[in-house]
Amino acid sequence: MAPRDAYAYNTLPSAAIYDEGAPPSEEKKELVINDRAYDVTAFIKRHPGGKIIAYQVGTDATDAYKQFHVRSKKADKVLKSLPSRPLRAGYEPRRAALLADFAEFTRQLEAEGKFEPSPRHVAYRLAEVVAMHVAGAALIWHGYTLAGIAMLGVVQGRCGWLMHEGGHYSLTGNISIDRAIQVAVYGLGCGMSGAWWRNQHNKHHATPQKLKHDVDLDTLPLVAFHERVAARVKSPLMKSWLKMQATLFAPVTTLLVALGWQVYLHPRHMLRTGHYDELSMLAIRYGVVGYLAANYGAAHTLCCYLLYVSLGSMYIFCNFAVSHTHLPIVEADQHATWVEYSANHTTNCAPSWWCDWWMSYLNYQIEHHLFPSMPQFRHPTIAPRVKALFEKHGLHYDVRGYFEAMADTFMNLDKVGNAHEHNH
Known part of the structure; x- marks a missing residue:
């Protein structure tokens, strides 16, 4: 049986290696969803779900975003409105x-x-x-x-x-x-x-x-x-x-x-x-x-x-x-x-x-x-x-x-x- 630490955790700003461009910026408050880095600096305070979004800054948040927004039709529309750039994790x-x-x-x-x-x-x-x-x-x-x-x-x-x-x-x-x-x-x-x-x-x-x-x-x-x-x-x-x-x-x-x-x-x-x-x-x-x-x-x-x-x-x-x-x-x-x-x-x-x-x-x-x-x-x-x-x-x-x-x-x-x- 594999030990719990079989996958060593990485230190922030990122748990991934980014193949294109700079890693997501914590100063700029970026997070990655589906191979795009989204700037959420101005959005954090008005995020409907509260400060939880700040926990994902500097990380690949693809799975967290998907699982938290399974029922929300509005989430994708809001996401598309945010400043973003290509960034593949x-x-x-x-x-x-x-x-x-x-x-x-x-x-x-x-x-x-x-x-x-x-x-x-x-x-x-x-x-x-x-x-x-x-x-x-x-x-x-x-x-x-x-x-x-x-x-x-x-x-x-x-x-x-x-x-x-x-x-x-x-x-x-x-x-x-x-x-x-x-x-x-x-x-x-x-x-x-x-x-x-x-x-x-x-x-x-x-x-x-x-x-x-x-x-x-x-x-x-x-x-x-x-x-x-x-x-x-x-x-x-x-x-x-x-x-x-x-x-x-x-x-x-x-x-x-x-x-x-x-x-x-x-x-x-x-x-x-x-x-x-x-x-x-x-x-x-x-x-x-x-x-x-x-x-x-x-x-x-x-x-x-x-x-x-x-x-x-x-x-x-x-x-x-x-x-x-x-x-x-x-x-x-x-x-x-x-x-x-x-x-x-x-x-x-x-x-x-x-x-x-x-x-x-x-x-x-x-x-x-x-x-x-x-x-x-x-x-x-x-x-x-x-x-x-x-x-x-x-x-x-x-x-x-x-x-x-x-x-x-x-x-x-x-x-x-x-x-x-x-x-x-």
Whole structure:
């Protein structure tokens, strides 16, 4: 089995060797797409997707551009309007062969309809979260309070999975409809902002596990997933917290993150950016909470709400953590190709009927990072071919059992939290 570093990463400004003209300029803020260098200096601030475009400056961004804009008809028109010059990116032979095979593989999947949405699947996913909310409420109504809260906690996590797919536009394939689904499901079901999530999560997809780029590594002061991140901590109090982070992560840290998002970070983003549709979802959600408090007592309602949010946050954040956080990092001044980011910095959890449901097909994390706009229920159908592609080119197709991956995640938390002791 090939080691993860089988393809050594290049230092910026480029991961490629350019055969014509000068490499893409970082001072001029150029990036390469389909053998043309585009000057995005003036475009960065008005890029609809936010600052994520800055992560591709100085690189061959062909695959990132294609995978992020599968559903956008406007993107190509905007791209053609930007100043550009011919510039062909050339790679060493084995990397060039990998990218050529990946491009052909992508064309095959498009021809086979693997990116096409399934209205039946979307209807099932929406019906599931509605039915689980009704079931949870019914259990509480009939006196089974803890069982009802457990049901609602799980469906809060299920709303997280569903909004995630809406944010990637892989539900209906219609950007406006998928955004509306995300706003409703995330706002009503989780009390959070889809717009904030899209902006942050796409940065993670562009450069997973890359220092100073991947927001999933920028998690202080509550948690640190890598020793380089933990090394920034100077406060003795924070060091003590990190020392206990493996124990605190599931029951405490995830709840603090969720509450911080619900109470402060996401409402602030909605107000600053004028996302009043999202604010209306919060008004409905907390209107229900207020009604319950008025009829069943504020203290009782608050305790039940905290338990409900705690269960949901443990479910969603622990399952997100297993896919990346314990894997190697990319240095801030290095660049990997799109395929290498997926191969070296994501891991799958072994498929089974229950794991596929429990993680809503995000146990196929490698496939999801290769093709973020593909409906996730199609990932099992392409996984064997992805594995064959990796094996052909000496890349590691990392699959771990669910509980093995979870154990790796918590062992990494413990190792990172105690790293400062080992370094003295």
